[in-house]
Amino acid sequence: MSDTFTHPYIPNSDPVIQRWMMDSIGIEDIEELFACIPESLRFRGKMNLPEPLLSEAALRRRVMGRLNKNRTCEEALSFLGGGCWQHQVPAVCDEVNRRSEFLTAYAGEPYEDHGRFQALFEYESLMAELLETDVVNVPTNDGSQAAATALRMACRATGRDEVLVAGSTQPDRFRIVRNYLRPDIRVTRFGFDRTTGLLDLKDLKSKVSDKVAAVFFENPSFLGCVETQGREIAEAIHAAGGLLVVFADPSSLGVLTPPSRYGADLSCGDIQPLGIHMSFGGGRGGYIASADEERLVQEYPSRLFGIAPTEKGEWGFGDVAWERTSFAKRENGKEFVGTAAALWGITAGVYLALMGPKGMRELGEGIMQRARYLAALMDKIPGVAAPRLSAVPFKEFVVNFDGTGLSVKEINRRLLDRNIFGGQDLSADFPELGQSALYCTTEVHSKADLDRLASELASCLKG
């Protein structure tokens, strides 16, 4: 830096200190330390970056100036869901998530980061109670990565190279899974019923074979439907020697049976509903869960933190079966592992501890009731059909607008003028559903919010 200025983030940017340190090293100029970089590879230009904002005041003005251009889901009334959901984040989740000791830690050992190991073991354990499984991983980057990895795990465990994925799967999740399984695993879709939203068992059964490693579906599905045929699907794939992988929204599991109870060998999903802000889709974490069977445990690529005794009788923690990982074995380990979403895992643990069994049940019940109320209300609006699919919805349901003569795009534009974020437009990804949108409601909505949507929608459809 200049001779008169020291940057607050860089203590040794002070020229006098630098001189002293250079003398100690035995150099005249810091430039000498770059001697190993050939001149042809040196960047001698100036990076075209804004002039630095050196004071907090100037920085805050600039960054908040940008952020203040946003209109948030708290400032509007939002019915967006589809994989990222507006739930109440308990204040204690934020308090723990922002603790400096957790926020700025990284890769310490159990003897300096005991708290991190215990908190993540507890996260695994709390999720395990929700999922009724004995093994849960330290989170992956997001639910889609968890789904993709669960399917690769199933392929390795069975020695097979084809998976069947439900056609109603969230479209970008399907893309992520298919891309991750490329090039060695074949991904085949199976259908769903356009009337009920439930999976097409006939189509599925026609595709199950002794080459299929796993069947994958979401429950509730992307389209909001609670799948009721889990047991039958499990039996079909198990009979062929494959595994069942179910992607479950953890916010539903206070009221719905966890997938392990109807035959899922691997459960997976995203923990965002559990105390993690949406952050424009930037707050995510993926879980994978299974029984405590060595053949499955050894296929996890993720860190798995276990509990162990110490010489003085404390609760101790550490990595389980380390030799599975790419950290230990590089390309001979299971897939890869690295920085993912550990702090979100700790936060989700805080959430589950705060909610307890009663909270999770009330959450699920309240959401399902609101979804039913909202669908009924919207269905009364001329030209609007809700829910478009007859299966019982959880927090989302498809609303069809064909009878209005308007596109979802136009309706959402009109709702936005009334400060409402309408449901996700499905018309491009699911053209067979016509002009349909995916509406979502959670515990953040009051009856007045739902009533307001219905009345504004009715009014804006009139033009």
Added chain:
Amino acid sequence: MKTNPKTEPRDFHQAKWDEPVIFELSTPGERGVLLPGTEPEIAALGNPWEDLPKELHRTSPPALPEMSQMRVLKHYLRLSQENLGADLNIDIGQGTCTMKYSPKINDQFATSPKLAELHPLQAPSTVQGTLEILYETEQFLKEISGLDRFCLHPGGGSQAILGIGSVIRNWVDANGMADRKDEIVTTIFSHPSNPAVAKIKGFKVITIYPDPVTGRPDMKAFMAAVNERTAALLITNPEDIGLYNPSIREMTDLVHSVGGLCSYDQANANGVLGIARAREAGFDLCFFNLHKTFSSPHGCGGPGSGVLGVQKHLVPFLPAPVVDVDDQGNYFLQYEGVDRENRIKDYYGVLPAIVRAYAWMLSLGDEGLREVARVSILNNNYIFRKILRIPGADAPFAAGEHRMEQVRYSWQGLKDATGCGVADVQNRIFDFGMHIWTSHEPWIVPEPFTIEPTESYSKDELDEYVAVLEQIVREAHENPDILKKAPHRSTIHHVDHDVLEDPKRWAITWRAYNRKYRGYFEAR
């Protein structure tokens, strides 16, 4: 109290709360939070789940603990105190990970409701501020790397490597070369995720070891490994040992001459910011870790952010969407010209990490970023000479050369002299409120430790860290038992790690623990 921690280690003890596992804190009936009830008109519609088949009704509630709010808070705050975050530590012992200061003002932006309460599918007109930040961040990264387009989606460096592996895979396939380009060359000092991802994406991995004298990749072995089958080179520079590889351009030229791609692992770019770039070194792809070089905190192992850049010819393979701006100055998610099928992560990136990195770059500018590199290297060479003076510490390879931003050292000399190796030093350094890491496996440098001082620590703090190492080495000579029985002032004592490797005895959840044990590890 010790008056001069630069010469005499401070009298430290870690927090020890002896906090139970959270399930042991449950008191039936207690509640942590209450939910908003549904209004009578909504409740009157009944419970929709009763319309589901009985087998979908959760009949036994999840066995979560029942706790009051303050007890939950207290539990987690106690655990946080039993965790040595970088804000408390002189965290230079986790080399390769760039444990620098994460400015607190940036946390305010990351946690602002103006960011936190945004849904990813909102209309672009309602998220212009965030789209603008994504757009500007990309422009900054283009300047720093010299590359042409960035994808900000990945949640960390390993996922960025996955993105790179996917680009390479899809590029090979799109060009009809799957049958003849099936090998990826990397180096043993590159992060394990490089070869691991190469294998997932269907490539054979060829690993180059270092030249025993220079420490740089063995050029003879490298030249023998590169041929028409080479799809790509995945490499770091400087590698973990802290030596810039001056032959890097020859290497990328050679790979290009056989029609392969070159990818630069810049997870740690702290020593080259504004000094040397991916473009001049001939790379087609690179990635940065915003939670390392760009100051976003590491969060106990994420959420982080890995951002992946490419040269123009690979833009069509970059995961969609990116952010563009139209003629009216409106920002939008661009799906054209990039690849929607090459998705690797939900939505558009880890915004809290990206916004912190954006603010950090804004607070430094061109000159400041270069100063980061200069000071991180100055600090490293300062501590390098001090550590080499400690008996038993050594830095293999390239004797007499300066280092870049980090060094991989060896305690082999100490082990030979005292029987105490890096694991013993590691267990002892916890007693001083500090951390020391080894290296990724396999250990090419024997008894390795890796120090990266970054630009964040003062000379006094670097001296303090060295004073602790000196003290530990003295103890190793005088009374090795102090090390062998360490840690002495940690939250816990020695963990029986054998339990964690035995399928019959391991317990990955409390549920599994209760199935296998009762009391304190009494087998059922």
